[in-house]
Amino acid sequence: MEVKSRAPGKIILAGEHAVVHGSTAVASSIALYTYVSLRLSTPSSENEESLKLVLKDVDLEFSWPISRIREAFPDYVALLSSTPASCSGDSTKSIAALVEELSIPEAKIGLASGVSAFLWLYLSIQGFKPATVVISSELPLGAGLGSSAAFCVALAAALLSVTDSVSVDLCQQGWHSFGEKELDLVNKWAFEGEKIIHGKPSGIDNTVSAYGNIISFRSGNLTRMKSNVHLKMLITNTKVGRNTKALVAGVSERMLRHPGAMAFVFSAVDSISKELTTVLQSPTPDHLSVTQIEEKVEELMEMNQGLLQSMGVSHATIETVLQTTLKYKLASKLTGAGGGGCVLTLLPILLSATVVDKVIAELESNGFQCFIAGVGGNGVEISFEHSS
Numbered sequence: 001m002e003v004k005s006r007a008p009g010k011i012i013l014a015g016e017h018a019v020v021h022g023s024t025a026v027a028s029s030i031a032l033y034t035y036v037s038l039r040l041s042t043p044s045s046e047n048e049e050s051l052k053l054v055l056k057d058v059d060l061e062f063s064w065p066i067s068r069i070r071e072a073f074p075d076y077v078a079l080l081s082s083t084p085a086s087c088s089g090d091s092t093k094s095i096a097a098l099v100e101e102l103s104i105p106e107a108k109i110g111l112a113s114g115v116s117a118f119l120w121l122y123l124s125i126q127g128f129k130p131a132t133v134v135i136s137s138e139l140p141l142g143a144g145l146g147s148s149a150a151f152c153v154a155l156a157a158a159l160l161s162v163t164d165s166v167s168v169d170l171c172q173q174g175w176h177s178f179g180e181k182e183l184d185l186v187n188k189w190a191f192e193g194e195k196i197i198h199g200k201p202s203g204i205d206n207t208v209s210a211y212g213n214i215i216s217f218r219s220g221n222l223t224r225m226k227s228n229v230h231l232k233m234l235i236t237n238t239k240v241g242r243n244t245k246a247l248v249a250g251v252s253e254r255m256l257r258h259p260g261a262m263a264f265v266f267s268a269v270d271s272i273s274k275e276l277t278t279v280l281q282s283p284t285p286d287h288l289s290v291t292q293i294e295e296k297v298e299e300l301m302e303m304n305q306g307l308l309q310s311m312g313v314s315h316a317t318i319e320t321v322l323q324t325t326l327k328y329k330l331a332s333k334l335t336g337a338g339g340g341g342c343v344l345t346l347l348p349i350l351l352s353a354t355v356v357d358k359v360i361a362e363l364e365s366n367g368f369q370c371f372i373a374g375v376g377g378n379g380v381e382i383s384f385e386h387s388s
């Protein structure tokens with residue numbers, strides 16, 4: 001049997017970075033998914049049993065003989081866990097040894113943290129079972145759209161769906177979602193994976209990828225929002241690669257250097273996110289008030305972008321996107337960790353298609369890549385395929 005899972009990426013409408021320091025943030029899922037396929041191997045005496053990981057997006061395959069994994073983790077009982085556990089101490093060392101042996105090319109070294117998160121989730125949830133896991137994504141990796149969280153959420157979902165901790169109907173056809181208790185467990189395990197990739201994640205990315213739709217999030221607590229406006233966002237990928245862990249660490253260092261000033265910055269972001277939460281839930285009887293809501297969202301996005309600049313996470317390419325869209329009176333802000341990656345631009349409902357085409361053409365002439373995303377959508381889902 002093959003288990004498949006898919007988990008969406010996200011955009012942060014307000015509050016990235018500040019959310020790591022306890023401010024409110026607002027995020028939404030987008031309909032671009034990371035897919036995981038899990039096939040547990042049937043025992044065979046012919047081939048040496050192994051755990052295989054195929055990363056389609058980066059065209060890499062890794063394989064560990066189960067005997068090698070056993071050797072790296074002599075204390076099997078301490079490893080296997082039915083409740084979400086953090087990777088620390090001896091486990092961190094054992095995983096680092098297994099990843100080092102792969103000789104990942106220097107140009108793709110950012111993958112090492114993803115492979116480490118994979119090993120931690122796989123070994124903690126499935127133990128030393130031989131299997132093949134194939135991962136692919138529609139999301140650009142390391143661009144601010146939460147590929148790391150979608151990776152961890154989809155992985156946790158597939159791995160948990162074939163354990164006793166989660167009760168799922170194996171006969172159900174097509175994509176289906178989990179119950180609340182199961183979602184909670186998937187989300188908590190995914191957070192443990194995100195910790196390995198991000199260092200100090202807030203948990204907003206894995207939470208929105210698990211639950212879907214729009215959420216307001218603060219210090220691990222989520223409020224699921226029912227938005228009355230359907231916002232349309234242009235996403236521009238500057239294609240400048242960056243690493244979330246390094247950017248999050250950079251903001252923390254700035255906070256240590258200027259604690260007083262940064263506390264005000266984070267507090268201002270908190271107010272922006274709270275106002276956005278209220279604005280998005282306000283009733284919309286006609287087009288005029290949709291426009292008024294959009295104008296408020298635009299202003300909040302601009303204010304948030306200014307504060308992200310003061311945290312030191314903007315980038316020359318992000319500034320180019322801001323200036324370009326401003327020429328068309330459109331508001332933009334970076335999304336995710338910044339330092340490159342993706343920028344959001346609100347496309348008001350009454351904006352003509354001609355203007356949208358012009359903005360996209362101008363942005364793409366700079367070498368950027370544009371696409372349009374609806375705000376909100378499904379969270380993680382699962383599907384079982386029985387070979388006949």
Ligand SMILES: Nc1ncnc2c1ncn2[C@@H]1O[C@H](COP(=O)(O)OP(=O)(O)O)[C@@H](O)[C@H]1O
Pocket residue numbers: 034055056057058110111112113114115135136137140141142143144145146147148149151197198242243244245336337
């Ligand atoms: N589909 C994938 N295949 C392999 N690794 C992935 C995949 N998706 C995410 N990752 C891991 O997540 C890292 C990117 O995470 P991050 O820097 O947080 O950026 P973002 O979450 O914004 O895409 C990658 O370097 C890799 O380690």
Ligand SMILES: C[C@@](O)(CCOP(=O)(O)O)CC(=O)O
Pocket residue numbers: 015016017018019020143144145146147148198200201202203204205244248335336337338
């Ligand atoms: C910067 C941050 O707020 C969001 C990071 O998102 P991404 O990995 O850049 O998609 C970090 C976090 O909340 O964990």
Ligand SMILES: [Mg+2]
Pocket residue numbers: 146147148149198205244
């Ligand atoms: Mg990430």
